[in-house]
Amino acid sequence: MNTADQYLKAIYLIQQEDNSPAATGRVAEMLDVSPASANEMIGKLEARGLAEHEKYKGVSLTDDGIVQARDALQTYCIIERFLINVLDVEDFREEARELEPVIDGTVAERLDTIIDRRSECPDCFDPERDACGCLDVEPLEEAAAD
Amino acid sequence: MSLRQRVDSDQQLARLLQIGIVLEEVTESRANNHRESLPEPDAALESLLAEAAERSAARRDRLTTLISGLAADSIPFDEINALVDASYGQTKPDDFDGVLYDQLCNEETGYKFYEDMIDAIEASETTFTVDKAHLLSVLRELRDAERDAVETITTVMEQRE
Numbered sequence: 001m002n003t004a005d006q007y008l009k010a011i012y013l014i015q016q017e018d019n020s021p022a023a024t025g026r027v028a029e030m031l032d033v034s035p036a037s038a039n040e041m042i043g044k045l046e047a048r049g050l051a052e053h054e055k056y057k058g059v060s061l062t063d064d065g066i067v068q069a070r071d072a073l074q075t076y077c078i079i080e081r082f083l084i085n086v087l088d089v090e091d092f093r094e095e096a097r098e099l100e101p102v103i104d105g106t107v108a109e110r111l112d113t114i115i116d117r118r119s120e121c122p123d124c125f126d127p128e129r130d131a132c133g134c135l136d137v138e139p140l141e142e143a144a145a146d
Numbered sequence: 147m148s149l150r151q152r153v154d155s156d157q158q159l160a161r162l163l164q165i166g167i168v169l170e171e172v173t174e175s176r177a178n179n180h181r182e183s184l185p186e187p188d189a190a191l192e193s194l195l196a197e198a199a200e201r202s203a204a205r206r207d208r209l210t211t212l213i214s215g216l217a218a219d220s221i222p223f224d225e226i227n228a229l230v231d232a233s234y235g236q237t238k239p240d241d242f243d244g245v246l247y248d249q250l251c252n253e254e255t256g257y258k259f260y261e262d263m264i265d266a267i268e269a270s271e272t273t274f275t276v277d278k279a280h281l282l283s284v285l286r287e288l289r290d291a292e293r294d295a296v297e298t299i300t301t302v303m304e305q306r307e
Contacts, residue, residue: 003151086229087164087221098158101151102266103165110172110255111165113237114229 005072006031006100007041008050011059012069013127021058073122076100077132078108081115084135092137093130152269159274159281160218162263166288167209169259171226173252174202179234180245191242194302198249198295205256205288212284215276246303253295260289 010030014022028038042059045051050065061069080096083089118124118134126133153159177199181192203223210220239245264285267278274281 082165086168086226087161089161095158095161098154099161099165102153102162102262104258104262106251106255107165107169107259107262110169110252113176113233114168114172114226 003101004041004045004048004050005068005075007038007045008061008065008069009072009076011042011045011051011061012066012073013125015060017127021054021060023058024053027059070122071105073125075103075105075108077121077125078112078115078117079103080131081117081135082111084137085115086111151266153263153266154270154272156216156275159267159276160213160216162266163209163213163216164218164221166256166259166263167206167213167221168226169252169256170202170206170209171221171223172230173249173256174199174206174223175227175230176234176252177202177249179230180239180249183238184245185241188242190302191245194299195245195249198253201291201295205291208284208288212276212281216274242306243303246299246306250296250299250303253292253299257289257292257296260285260292264289 007027010027011022014026014030018026024038024042025035027042028035031038042051042053045059045065046053049062050068051059051061053059076096079099080092083092083095083099089095118132120134121132124133125131129137129139131137153162177195181195181199184191206220206223213220239248264282267282267285
C-alpha cells in the first residue's frame with residue numbers, strides 16, 4: 001500500500017465517522033503528519049481525480065477515491081487478521097501500521113487465501129477499535145494500557 | 147500511523163521475512179494441491195507444478211536462514227499447509243487454465259513482494275543485525291527467481307493457447 005492509499009483510507013474513515021467532509025487537520029492527526037504534508041498530498045489526490053477539497057469544509061473522496069480507499073482498508077484488514085490468526089501477534093495494530101506501507105494489495109490477496117475473513121469486510125471495520133468489528137480483540141484503550 | 151515505505155527495525159524485517167516464508171509456503175502447498183487434483187492426467191503440467199513446489203521450498207529455506215540471524219522463528223510448513231488445505235475447496239481452479247493462472251499469480255505475488263521489500267530496505271538507514279548487503283543480495287536472487295518462474299509459466303500458457 002503506498003502513501004496515497006494511506007491518505008485515502010484515513011479520509012474515508014473520517015468521512016464515515018463524521019458523515020461530512022474530512023477536515024485536513026483530522027487527516028493529518030490520524031496519519032501523524034504535519035498539516036502542510038496533508039495539504040500537499042490532498043492536492044495530489046485532487047489532481048488524480050480521487051478527492052475534492054473545499055475550502056473551510058474539508059476533503060471528500062470521489063467515487064474512484066472511495067473504491068481505492070475501500071481496497072486500501074481491505075488490505076489493512078487482511079494484514080491485521082493475518083497477524084492475529086496466522087502469526088499470533090499480540091501487538092497487531094502497531095505492526096499492521098508498520099507493515100501497511102510495504103505490503104501491496106496483490107500480496108494481501110494471497111495472504112487472504114489462508115485467513116477466515118468475513119464477506120462484509122471492509123464494512124465491518126471499526127475505526128474506534130482500529131480493527132475489524134468481527135474480531136474478538138481488546139478495545140484500543142485496553143490494548144494501549146497493557 | 148506513520149507513512150514510511152521503509153524497513154526500520156529488526157522486528158519489522160523479521161516480520162516481513164516471515165510473511166515471505168508464508169507466501170512461499172502458500173505457493174508450494176497450492177502447487178501440490180493443484181498437481182494432485184488436476185481434472186485429468188497431464189504429465190507436462192504435473193512436472194511444472196512439482197518443480198514450482200520444489201523451488202518455493204528452496205526459497206523458503208533461504209528465508210529461514212536469514213530469519214535465524216534475527217533471532218526470530220520461521221513458520222512451520224505444516225501449519226500453512228493445513229490452512230491452504232482448509233480453504234482449497236473454495237479457491238480451487240476449475241480447469242487447466244485456472245491452475246496455470248493461479249500459479250502465475252503466486253509467482254507474480256512473490257516477485258512483487260521481494261521487489262517492494264528490496265525498495266523498503268534500500269530506503270532504510272537502519273543497521274540490522276544481519277548484514278544488509280548480504281540480505282539485499284539474497285532478496286534480489288529470490289526476486290529474480292520469481293521473475294524467471296513468471297516467464298516460464300507465461301511461456302507455457304502461450305504455448306497451450
